[in-house]
Amino acid sequence: MKHEVNSKEVVFLTALHWVTVSPFLLAILIPIIYKYTKRIHTGWFVLPLPLILFIFLISNLPDISNGDVMHYSMPWVPSLGINFDVYLDGLSMLFALLITGIGTLVILYSIYYLSKNSEKLNQFYVYILMFMGAMLGVVMSDNLIVLYVFWEVTSVSSSLLISYWYQREKSIQGALKSMYITVFGGLSMLGGFSLIYVMAGSFSIREIIANVDLVTTSSLFVPAMLLILLGAFTKSAQFPFHIWLPDAMEAPTPVSAYLHSATMVKAGIYLIARLTPVFGGSPEWFWIVSVAGLVTLLWGSVSAVRQKDLKSILAFSTISQLGLIVTLLGIGSAAIYFDGVPDELYYTAIMAAVFHLINHATFKGSLFMTAGIIDHETGTRDIRKLGGLMTIMPITFTISLVGLLSMAGIPPFNGFLSKELFFTGTLNVMNYEMIDLSTWGIIFPVVAVIASIFTFLYCAILFFKTFTGKFKPENYDVKVHEAPVGMLISPAILGALVIIFGLFPNILSYTIIHPVMTSILPNITEQIEVNFSLWHGFNTELFMTFIVIAVGALLYVLMKKWSQTQFYLNERDPFNNLYDHGYNGLIKGSQAITRVQMTGLLRDYFVYMYTFIILLAGYTMFRSDAFAVDTVNVSEISPYMWALSVVFILATLAVPFINNRITVIVVVGVIGFMMALFFVQFRATDLALTQLLIESVQVVLFMLVFMHLPKLKKEVFKPGFSLVNMGISIAVGAFVTIMALSAFAMGSEAGFDTIAEYFIANSKELAGGYNIVNVVLVDFRGLDTLLEILVLAIAALGVVSLIKLRFTGREDV
Amino acid sequence: MKQLKTNNVMLHTLVRIVSFVVLAFSIYLFFAGHNNPGGGFIGGLMTAAAFVLLYLSFNMKTLKKALPFNFDLLIGGGLLIAFLTGVTSMLFGFPFLTQFFEYVQIPFMGEVELTTALPFDLGVYLVVLGAALTIILTIAEDDK
Numbered sequence: 040m041k042h043e044v045n046s047k048e049v050v051f052l053t054a055l056h057w058v059t060v061s062p063f064l065l066a067i068l069i070p071i072i073y074k075y076t077k078r079i080h081t082g083w084f085v086l087p088l089p090l091i092l093f094i095f096l097i098s099n100l101p102d103i104s105n106g107d108v109m110h111y112s113m114p115w116v117p118s119l120g121i122n123f124d125v126y127l128d129g130l131s132m133l134f135a136l137l138i139t140g141i142g143t144l145v146i147l148y149s150i151y152y153l154s155k156n157s158e159k160l161n162q163f164y165v166y167i168l169m170f171m172g173a174m175l176g177v178v179m180s181d182n183l184i185v186l187y188v189f190w191e192v193t194s195v196s197s198s199l200l201i202s203y204w205y206q207r208e209k210s211i212q213g214a215l216k217s218m219y220i221t222v223f224g225g226l227s228m229l230g231g232f233s234l235i236y237v238m239a240g241s242f243s244i245r246e247i248i249a250n251v252d253l254v255t256t257s258s259l260f261v262p263a264m265l266l267i268l269l270g271a272f273t274k275s276a277q278f279p280f281h282i283w284l285p286d287a288m289e290a291p292t293p294v295s296a297y298l299h300s301a302t303m304v305k306a307g308i309y310l311i312a313r314l315t316p317v318f319g320g321s322p323e324w325f326w327i328v329s330v331a332g333l334v335t336l337l338w339g340s341v342s343a344v345r346q347k348d349l350k351s352i353l354a355f356s357t358i359s360q361l362g363l364i365v366t367l368l369g370i371g372s373a374a375i376y377f378d379g380v381p382d383e384l385y386y387t388a389i390m391a392a393v394f395h396l397i398n399h400a401t402f403k404g405s406l407f408m409t410a411g412i413i414d415h416e417t418g419t420r421d422i423r424k425l426g427g428l429m430t431i432m433p434i435t436f437t438i439s440l441v442g443l444l445s446m447a448g449i450p451p452f453n454g455f456l457s458k459e460l461f462f463t464g465t466l467n468v469m470n471y472e473m474i475d476l477s478t479w480g481i482i483f484p485v486v487a488v489i490a491s492i493f494t495f496l497y498c499a500i501l502f503f504k505t506f507t508g509k510f511k512p513e514n515y516d517v518k519v520h521e522a523p524v525g526m527l528i529s530p531a532i533l534g535a536l537v538i539i540f541g542l543f544p545n546i547l548s549y550t551i552i553h554p555v556m557t558s559i560l561p562n563i564t565e566q567i568e569v570n571f572s573l574w575h576g577f578n579t580e581l582f583m584t585f586i587v588i589a590v591g592a593l594l595y596v597l598m599k600k601w602s603q604t605q606f607y608l609n610e611r612d613p614f615n616n617l618y619d620h621g622y623n624g625l626i627k628g629s630q631a632i633t634r635v636q637m638t639g640l641l642r643d644y645f646v647y648m649y650t651f652i653i654l655l656a657g658y659t660m661f662r663s664d665a666f667a668v669d670t671v672n673v674s675e676i677s678p679y680m681w682a683l684s685v686v687f688i689l690a691t692l693a694v695p696f697i698n699n700r701i702t703v704i705v706v707v708g709v710i711g712f713m714m715a716l717f718f719v720q721f722r723a724t725d726l727a728l729t730q731l732l733i734e735s736v737q738v739v740l741f742m743l744v745f746m747h748l749p750k751l752k753k754e755v756f757k758p759g760f761s762l763v764n765m766g767i768s769i770a771v772g773a774f775v776t777i778m779a780l781s782a783f784a785m786g787s788e789a790g791f792d793t794i795a796e797y798f799i800a801n802s803k804e805l806a807g808g809y810n811i812v813n814v815v816l817v818d819f820r821g822l823d824t825l826l827e828i829l830v831l832a833i834a835a836l837g838v839v840s841l842i843k844l845r846f847t848g849r850e851d852v
Numbered sequence: 853m854k855q856l857k858t859n860n861v862m863l864h865t866l867v868r869i870v871s872f873v874v875l876a877f878s879i880y881l882f883f884a885g886h887n888n889p890g891g892g893f894i895g896g897l898m899t900a901a902a903f904v905l906l907y908l909s910f911n912m913k914t915l916k917k918a919l920p921f922n923f924d925l926l927i928g929g930g931l932l933i934a935f936l937t938g939v940t941s942m943l944f945g946f947p948f949l950t951q952f953f954e955y956v957q958i959p960f961m962g963e964v965e966l967t968t969a970l971p972f973d974l975g976v977y978l979v980v981l982g983a984a985l986t987i988i989l990t991i992a993e994d995d996k
């Protein structure tokens with residue numbers, strides 16, 4: 040098999056770049072399209088894009104299957120090593136296909152799910168497209184920083200979609216929760232990426248993998264790994280960060296099917312898989328990833344049983360299934376730990392992970408869509424109200440049945456195959472030659488079986504509570520009937536895939552699963568054999584499946600007994616309390632911190648700023664021993680200047696001792712005019728003119744605000760307070776003076792030309808003006824001026840809003 | 853200040869003349885900027901000072917009648933002009949805010965220097981004028 044890399048430096052965007060960029064471009068156009076085509080559902084304009092992208096990607100699949108890799112680089116911030124590199128190998132291809140494929144189906148589904156008359160479709164499709172582009176960016180970026188940016192965009196768009204029905208209190212809460220948790224993880228991930236850069240000297244994933252020794256031998260290896268895993272675990276809803284996912288179910292069902300089961304929550308899995316070649320060889324990675332996954336698997340499946348809402352069951356089920364995939368990735372990383380031993384013992388787990396990833400996307404996608412259909416047609420998702428829908432919604436029933444059987448791990452559907460492989464993977468752990476694994480390794484298969492029993496149980500609950508039993512029309516506000524055909528197409532396609540992948544699993548093996556494993560385990564690809572079959576003979580795995588079905592069925596039969604226990608009645612995840620306390624604490628804490636420093640007194644803010652500046656700059660000057668006074672190159676001071684200085688100093692000294700406001704204004708005016716005279720003396724006409732104008736305008740301003748100002752009264756302070764303030768004032772003056780003197784001394788000592796020399800020499804030549812001040816303003820430092828007038832405009836806005844939009848004191852700020 | 857009802861004839865007459873002198877001078881300052889003291893910032897402040905002078909001796913109503921437009925529009929317009937001047941150079945492949953100048957012979961006026969810095973400075977002028985007037989007049993109109 041060949042492994043050539045089509046690596047090219049390009050200036051313009053390539054077709055592969057367009058794959059990630061085009062959804063964003065369409066997102067910009069959507070509001071315009073929406074505005075002018077009210078009569079056609081906006082979704083029809085969105086639908087072609089993911090379809091085209093899917094076709095484009097799948098047309099490149101044969102190359103990827105052959106082991107080729109597409110890679111294009113485009114400089115973005117080359118000075119920082121940040122390039123917009125797109126990279127398409129097996130792993131990226133699998134995710135890109137999922138994103139565009141499921142994306143197409145979800146958008147088709149959403150056209151029938153969201154009414155064009157009552158929903159804000161423009162917003163919905165803008166967010167969805169934003170997400171699609173960002174998600175494609177995540178899986179196709181080779182550069183970690185670019186990946187991070189896209190990663191955060193997916194978090195943001197996910198939150199926006201959760202809060203799509205923002206009139207509902209719960210939507211807002213769910214959006215906030217997902218935002219806090221995933222962005223917290225994203226930021227720590229950024230920290231981890233930075234550490235990787237420190238170790239490997241590159242942000243490019245390919246280069247990092249090529250120089251993996253730099254990373255593995257570094258002392259920063261474990262911190263970087265932990266930070267990155269934090270990002271992956273929060274995104275993929277791993278225990279104990281899983282609590283955001285059930286609350287994310289407040290989003291419209293197409294979103295739940297797309298973001299919160301098929302694609303976005305798998306970004307963490309993508310990251311773990313992508314970085315397995317970097318971190319996978321360490322025991323820490325093996326333990327953290329596999330144990331986190333195992334706990335999530337168990338916790339999710341047990342919690343799912345307690346839920347009464349269709350989508351909540353599916354949400355916890357998703358958490359559990361994600362845990363399953365993460366466990367398998369953790370177990371499979373041992374293949375790198377044992378340094379490329381081409382042993383089926385190790386890589387089977389990775390194979391199972393990839394296969395289950397595909398299977399989960401198919402059956403969970405279809406289940407979410409059917410749950411959405413039930414919600415849409417009956418108006419409720421509560422399993423205590425539902426029942427007997429089998430005859431009323433026969434197509435929905437069939438699709439759900441296929442999905443649920445697959446999820447429960449029953450042959451001949453694809454979920455059975457990957458669950459068998461999962462059992463094989465966990466059984467293999469017992470044979471790993473790692474410390475104590477021969478004894479402790481038994482935990483893996485035992486937990487796997489327990490979790491699978493609960494998986495079987497909640498599948499049974501979903502099925503029997505919804506479709507069997509007696510149909511009670513009084514439970515519904517609307518007349519219940521089967522969904523329109525358009526709504527059934529997408530789940531039907533996914534359901535068909537469940538069957539096809541179950542009966543003919545080997546159409547996937549060398550087209551996509553083998554290339555993906557090449558990406559995850561780059562060193563041992565040659566020996567990997569990917570082959571699935573439905574029948575393995577009577578082995579331990581089959582025996583485990585029998586236990587799962589038997590015990591699961593028994594538990595369902597006994598449901599009447601345990602459904603009265605607290606376990607079932609209280610469905611709230613206990614970790615939500617932790618989050619609630621943390622959230623309240625965070626708000627209280629930041630309020631307390633704000634109250635301490637934001638006193639509302641200008642005086643205090645000056646104290647903070649000046650103290651900080653003096654300490655920082657003073658320390659810097661002290662460190663670099665920069666204090667110097669040059670007495671040689673000093674010019675004469677004329678008597679006129681002496682006089683000016685004396686008046687200047689006397690006026691300044693007088694200000695703190697005056698108790699009359701008018702007098703203060705006049706004296707400050709004197710200081711200003713003295714300043715203007717200094718400028719005149721130094722022949723800086725522009726500055727003098729400006730200073731004079733400012734002084735005049737300032738006088739008018741003072742007059743205007745005069746009647747608003749409170750009476751100037753003698754305030755009584757503790758002596759210490761005044762002393763500290765005096766100390767700070769004197770320090771500021773001394774500091775500025777010393778800095779100016781030292782700067783002058785340093786300049787003349789080192790023989791530097793001042794920057795003025797350059798302006799004098801070039802102002803006419805380069806900018807065609809004789810007035811250097813003006814040329815500097817408009818030309819040499821034009822950007823500064825542009826931003827300064829921006830500041831001025833903001834200041835004007837600030838004054839206007841302060842005065843016109845004045846608070847009366849009762850508002851909630 | 854609004855309650856000031858005294859009919860100060862001396863002040864009114866004087867301000868009528870002086871404000872025009874100040875205005876004319878401010879426009880001169882604006883154009884002189886590239887080669888002599890002046891420029892958008894000073895010009896804008898001077899113009900604002902002239903208007904404020906009008907406001908002080910007459911009242912808001914008279915000022916609004918003399919200048920029947922919204923001052924906050926000047927801020928946005930000025931920012932836009934300055935920014936677009938910067939963008940224009942990008943259209944020709946130069947970095948943002950590259951300024952150009954050319955000497956042109958115009959009949960009866962002789963050699964005249966045309967620069968792209970002038971529209972940029974006009975932006976500065978408008979923002980300074982708009983901001984100064986907005987701030988002063990907002991405070992002045994506030995009677996709470």
